[in-house]
Amino acid sequence: MIVIGGGATGVGVAIDAATRGYEVLLLEQSDFGKGTSSRSTKLVHGGVRYLEQGNLSLVMEALKERGLLLQNAPHLVRNLGFVVPNYDWWEAPFYGIGLKLYNLLAGKYGFGASRILSREETLERLPTIKTEGLRGGVIYFDGQFDDSRLLVNLAATAFEQGATLLNYAPVTGLTRDGEGFVDGVRFRDAETGEEFEARAPVVINATGPFADAVRRMADAAVEPMIAPSQGIHLVFDGSFLAGDSAIMVPHTSDGRVMFAIPWHGHTVVGTTDTPIPEATLEPAAQEQEVEFVLQTASLYLEKRPSRDDVLSVFAGIRPLVRAGESGNTAALSRDHTIRIENSGMVTICGGKWTTYRHMAEDCVNLAATLARLPEQPCVTSHLNIHGFHSAAGKFGRLSVYGSDAPAVLEIEESDPALAQPLDPALPYTGAEVVWAARYEMARTLEDVLARRTRALFLNARAALSMAPRAAAVLAAELGCDAAWQARQVEEFARTAANYTLL
Numbered sequence: 001m002i003v004i005g006g007g008a009t010g011v012g013v014a015i016d017a018a019t020r021g022y023e024v025l026l027l028e029q030s031d032f033g034k035g036t037s038s039r040s041t042k043l044v045h046g047g048v049r050y051l052e053q054g055n056l057s058l059v060m061e062a063l064k065e066r067g068l069l070l071q072n073a074p075h076l077v078r079n080l081g082f083v084v085p086n087y088d089w090w091e092a093p094f095y096g097i098g099l100k101l102y103n104l105l106a107g108k109y110g111f112g113a114s115r116i117l118s119r120e121e122t123l124e125r126l127p128t129i130k131t132e133g134l135r136g137g138v139i140y141f142d143g144q145f146d147d148s149r150l151l152v153n154l155a156a157t158a159f160e161q162g163a164t165l166l167n168y169a170p171v172t173g174l175t176r177d178g179e180g181f182v183d184g185v186r187f188r189d190a191e192t193g194e195e196f197e198a199r200a201p202v203v204i205n206a207t208g209p210f211a212d213a214v215r216r217m218a219d220a221a222v223e224p225m226i227a228p229s230q231g232i233h234l235v236f237d238g239s240f241l242a243g244d245s246a247i248m249v250p251h252t253s254d255g256r257v258m259f260a261i262p263w264h265g266h267t268v269v270g271t272t273d274t275p276i277p278e279a280t281l282e283p284a285a286q287e288q289e290v291e292f293v294l295q296t297a298s299l300y301l302e303k304r305p306s307r308d309d310v311l312s313v314f315a316g317i318r319p320l321v322r323a324g325e326s327g328n329t330a331a332l333s334r335d336h337t338i339r340i341e342n343s344g345m346v347t348i349c350g351g352k353w354t355t356y357r358h359m360a361e362d363c364v365n366l367a368a369t370l371a372r373l374p375e376q377p378c379v380t381s382h383l384n385i386h387g388f389h390s391a392a393g394k395f396g397r398l399s400v401y402g403s404d405a406p407a408v409l410e411i412e413e414s415d416p417a418l419a420q421p422l423d424p425a426l427p428y429t430g431a432e433v434v435w436a437a438r439y440e441m442a443r444t445l446e447d448v449l450a451r452r453t454r455a456l457f458l459n460a461r462a463a464l465s466m467a468p469r470a471a472a473v474l475a476a477e478l479g480c481d482a483a484w485q486a487r488q489v490e491e492f493a494r495t496a497a498n499y500t501l502l
């Protein structure tokens, strides 16, 4: 199978197919996770929002996947308490009942019973919540993770299962057999410019918000199926949300759910839902989105956040499937869509990070049948993900590496210069740059500072300040010269400008 796209969906498909014994080539035009999969709210969740819509089977399916992900990647997924603060008398019983149902639907995959909190208990959990008019809260439990770290570990898992995965390998066209069906791809090595062709009995388009561009390679006149919608997050220092619980606001003034979440010692607040005309690889937050998140946050946080407090802003694009897209669509779940194109190519999109494994299972079932491959059962529900470690917390700042943490530590011990933080505001060291280059396919400074470490997402200015030192370590590892190093710092500065507010 050839998989186009190295986000959660494509890499999930690669793991599923490889573990069934099929040969897999995955091609990513930029870096793994450069698209939406590094820009999520970082929740592994059933989606409390769907409860209200009465879509209980969808919630149940996602809650099961949440449980499996905690089992299979405990070094990257954790159980987090979410408090719905109550300022009106009716909120506690209303949300109390809804969240009891949420926990019930999780069945044996439950993360903990929800319950109503007194005002004092709410303040204990959320010491920095706005107290004026606060009556109490309701607490429920959900999952939190590091999205691009999980993706890098998923790519390693796929590789260990025999798949071939390439980043910086854009697919530029499709090849066809004698009957006109897609039987392969043309792609380019973005570093050398060299062009290649690869053939397979089935090609899977897992390019998320870019799915229509790849579908147009097969049929220039095809009707678009994606309605791209952007969501942004603002990142502040950890003092804005003291304690270790998140806030969930079920109804903002625009009728959406909003979260404030503790993440890697910082506070992440989001998100928005803004239709945009077209997906781009580096989407930018719009002014009104920034204002909306700041305003909503200030309704709930005692310390009112301002633009000057924003350490990073990031935007992502939801690959939402247009309403009425039912023609050729095999909607195996209401949440994601798998479509067999007239050209024989398979397109998978929609869904969410949490359900990537289930989406992959559905997709490979269909693709294997289409390609007439020998039938093999899916085995991913209990497959440990690379880095699996049930007590990774003991590795402290290196816990996201799971079972790889001792090896990263060894690099630090081999050279004391590599053990120093690259910037005092963040814990990242030169050893992590070395590790990313040697074992995690990092090819550019941005790969290291945005997705192997999360420096750019946590604090864009600190990421900029560490860029020259990190580039020097990376250049030494990759055997690149001083001109390459300087170019990397320049390019990174251009990207980082998108993560800062003027």
Ligand SMILES: Cc1cc2nc3c(=O)[nH]c(=O)nc-3n(C[C@H](O)[C@H](O)[C@H](O)COP(=O)(O)OP(=O)(O)OC[C@H]3O[C@@H](n4cnc5c(N)ncnc54)[C@H](O)[C@@H]3O)c2cc1C
Binding pocket: 004, 005, 006, 007, 008, 009, 010, 027, 028, 029, 030, 031, 032, 033, 034, 035, 036, 037, 038, 039, 040, 041, 042, 043, 044, 045, 169, 170, 171, 172, 206, 207, 208, 209, 210, 214, 229, 230, 231, 232, 271, 315, 316, 317, 318, 319, 349, 350, 351, 352, 353, 354, 355
């Ligand atoms: C703001 C926001 C918040 C979210 N929060 C959550 C959350 O908390 N929890 C959750 O479960 N889900 C969340 N989601 C949803 C989740 O992030 C997405 O569903 C998921 O990441 C989509 O993954 P994907 O692989 O389909 O797309 P992407 O991650 O975008 O991957 C597609 C890839 O295809 C590549 N590509 C495109 N064209 C080509 C080509 N020609 N050749 C090669 N490669 C190509 C792109 O470079 C890209 O890397 C959120 C989404 C958004 C937008």
